[in-house]
Amino acid sequence: MNIGDKVRLLHGNEEGIITKISGSGRIEIEIEDGFKIPAMKNEVVLVNASEKQYFNREEKTVQTGQSLAPVKESKADDNIYLSYVSINDKDLSVYLVNHTDKDYLFMASEMQGESSRTLSSGNFTAKTSIKIDEKAIPQFEKWPTLFVQFIPINRRMEKMEPAFEKKIKFKASSFFKSQHETPLINKKGYLFSLLDQTKTLDIHQLNKELNEEKEASPVSQQFTRPPKEIDLHIEKLSDEHEFMSNTEMLRLQMETFEKNLNYAIATGMDEITFIHGLGNGVLRKEIHKYLSQLENIKYFQDTQKSRFGYGATLVRIN
Incomplete structure (x- = not known):
């Protein structure tokens, strides 16, 4: 096995790329959502290119x-x-x-x-x-x-x-x-x-948007009711995620979570669901930690994994 090889965990569904190999037989795998998990060499198997071709899983981009x-x-x-x-x-x-x-x-x-x-x-x-x-x-x-x-x-x-x-x-x-x-x-x-x-910077448009934000008062600001389900998978939030670090991705996901939760509370919603995926559980832990500190939340819980096919958290609002 070498750095860059694609592998699958023998006792799980995760697949990823080997990013680090140590002399003790331990490796580090970066999975699809950008998080890294440790494993032993004998706990993974190489994903063969012919297997990907057979199952039509070869990436075309x-x-x-x-x-x-x-x-x-x-x-x-x-x-x-x-x-x-x-x-x-x-x-x-x-x-x-x-x-x-x-x-x-x-x-x-x-x-x-x-x-x-x-x-x-x-x-x-x-x-x-x-x-x-x-x-x-x-x-x-x-x-x-x-x-x-x-x-x-x-x-x-x-x-x-x-x-x-x-x-x-x-x-x-x-x-x-x-x-x-x-x-x-x-x-x-x-x-x-x-x-x-490449994205170029429109200075005039940026100044216009900044001035509009400055002129808007908190009293007159109108909050838009968010959807009942918010997908926090990073590819849904940014077209630039492939060059973002794990810290930058987590920050964007948490900012999106907080904004939509605040809008849900401000517009009188009873509940909202955040789809965060499974991965290594970092995003889920951060969301649950944030929710546990709020007084106007009735409760929150993991919800309907069979429906979403991946982890989600239901938030009930007072």
């Missing part, structure tokens, strides 16, 4: 940190790609691939807290690739956040395109199932689309 970014296997789109190409069974070369007709100025850096290190920068010519770094698979969990910035270059008078940037922090469950042919390099690599998933 590349999961990036901001959304699911489809990568066509027949012909690559005009796009900018990030690709990790194998040097050997332990090391990867990191490439940026400009599969567009436009030139860019670029900078690629690694970030740790408030510090950064520039890996590469300069002109990024159309239809070229640039090697920016090398990475060791056994050190996957320690890879710093990758920060890339691109400024389009107009060689003639034409419509201006916005500059864009992206911070990238991978999860093993998405990284190791993203292998595709890398455009221009023509080698298999862990391939991620950058350009079509």
Whole structure:
């Protein structure tokens, strides 16, 4: 077994990617919801690629940190790609691939807290690739956040395109199932689309929204009654979850939970159900801890697992 292998627990339904292996026979597995669970090597079995194909479970998309970014296997789109190409069974070369007709100025850096290190920068010519770094698979969990910035270059008078940037922090469950042919390099690599998933910042719209929030008073604010069932699975809440850390995902899930619970209380709802899944139980524990501190909650309980197919909590409101 190696880091990056997909495995299934022998005494459970969980599947995940091996992210850490210790000499004592213990491993760490990152399951689909982003949480990590410990296990022994003799407690798991490798998931064979032929098994996935037989049951039609092969993934057809590349999961990036901001959304699911489809990568066509027949012909690559005009796009900018990030690709990790194998040097050997332990090391990867990191490439940026400009599969567009436009030139860019670029900078690629690694970030740790408030510090950064520039890996590469300069002109990024159309239809070229640039090697920016090398990475060791056994050190996957320690890879710093990758920060890339691109400024389009107009060689003639034409419509201006916005500059864009992206911070990238991978999860093993998405990284190791993203292998595709890398455009221009023509080698298999862990391939991620950058350009079509980029979001630019509309300063005027942001200022307008901030001013509207500032002008609105608490008395005049209208609360919208939420649905009776709120799905807190991270893929339902954000298109950017693949690059989010476990802490960031949990924070977003709890913010969504708290907001909808407050709205349910403010609009006079009798009950509301939060679907949080099973996973390793971290989100469920945080929700139950929060609810136990509120005075206007009659009770809360695990509810109807057979109906939802995964964990949920019913909240009865005073």
